[in-house]
Amino acid sequence: MLNDIKKDAQTRMAKSVEAFRHDLIKIRTGRATTALVDHLKVNYYGSDMPLSQVATVAISDARSLTITPWEKQMVGAVEKAILASDLGLTPNTAGTVIRLNLPALTEERRKELSKLVHSESENAKVAIRNIRRDANHQVKELLKEKQVTEDDVARAETEIQKITDSAIKDVDDVVKAKEQELMAV
The missing domain is CATH 3.30.1360.40 (Gyrase A; domain 2)
Structure with missing residues (x-):
C-alpha cells in the first residue's frame, strides 16, 4: 500500500514537471520555434x-x-x-x-519573461507540494486504520520528501535552462 502511494505521488509529480515544461514552450525567446x-x-x-x-x-x-x-x-x-x-x-x-x-528581445523584455518563468515555476512547485501533502495524508489515514506502523509512516514520509525534493530540483533545472535560453543574445 505504501509503495502504491509513493509511486502515485512520483508519477503525479513527474506530470507536474512535464506540464510546467510544456507551459514554458509558449514563452517566446528570441529564437523561432x-x-x-x-x-x-x-x-x-x-x-x-x-x-x-x-x-x-x-x-x-x-x-x-x-x-x-x-x-x-x-x-x-x-x-x-x-x-x-x-x-x-x-x-x-x-x-x-x-x-x-520574431523581433529581437530587449533587455527589459528578457527580464519580464524571466520573472514570468519564475512565477510559473512557483506554481509548479506549489502543485508538487500539494501532491506531497496528499500522499502524506493517505499514509496517515493508513496509520489511523492501523494498517501500518508509526515506523512505516516515518519511513514513507521521508521517502515522499525525497521524491518531492527531486521533482523540485527538476523544476529548478528547467527554469535554469529557460533562463539561459532567454538571456542568450
Missing part, C-alpha cells in the same frame, strides 16, 4: 481546429516562421487566430504564405 503556434485554434468551417491540422508550420530562419494553409480560403482565418492570440506578433501575408517575424 513551431511550438510558439501549437496552441493556436483556427475557425475552420464553424469549428475550432488546431493550427497544425489546417496548415503547415515551418521555420524559415532563426527569427521567422512560415505558415502555409492547406486551403486558400483559410489564410484570413489563420491571420485572425494569430492576431487574436497572446503572441503579440503581426502576420505578413504574401499570397497563401503567412510569415511571422
Whole structure:
C-alpha cells in the first residue's frame, strides 16, 4: 500500500514537471520555434481546429516562421487566430504564405519573461507540494486504520520528501535552462 502511494505521488509529480515544461514552450525567446503556434485554434468551417491540422508550420530562419494553409480560403482565418492570440506578433501575408517575424528581445523584455518563468515555476512547485501533502495524508489515514506502523509512516514520509525534493530540483533545472535560453543574445 505504501509503495502504491509513493509511486502515485512520483508519477503525479513527474506530470507536474512535464506540464510546467510544456507551459514554458509558449514563452517566446528570441529564437523561432513551431511550438510558439501549437496552441493556436483556427475557425475552420464553424469549428475550432488546431493550427497544425489546417496548415503547415515551418521555420524559415532563426527569427521567422512560415505558415502555409492547406486551403486558400483559410489564410484570413489563420491571420485572425494569430492576431487574436497572446503572441503579440503581426502576420505578413504574401499570397497563401503567412510569415511571422520574431523581433529581437530587449533587455527589459528578457527580464519580464524571466520573472514570468519564475512565477510559473512557483506554481509548479506549489502543485508538487500539494501532491506531497496528499500522499502524506493517505499514509496517515493508513496509520489511523492501523494498517501500518508509526515506523512505516516515518519511513514513507521521508521517502515522499525525497521524491518531492527531486521533482523540485527538476523544476529548478528547467527554469535554469529557460533562463539561459532567454538571456542568450
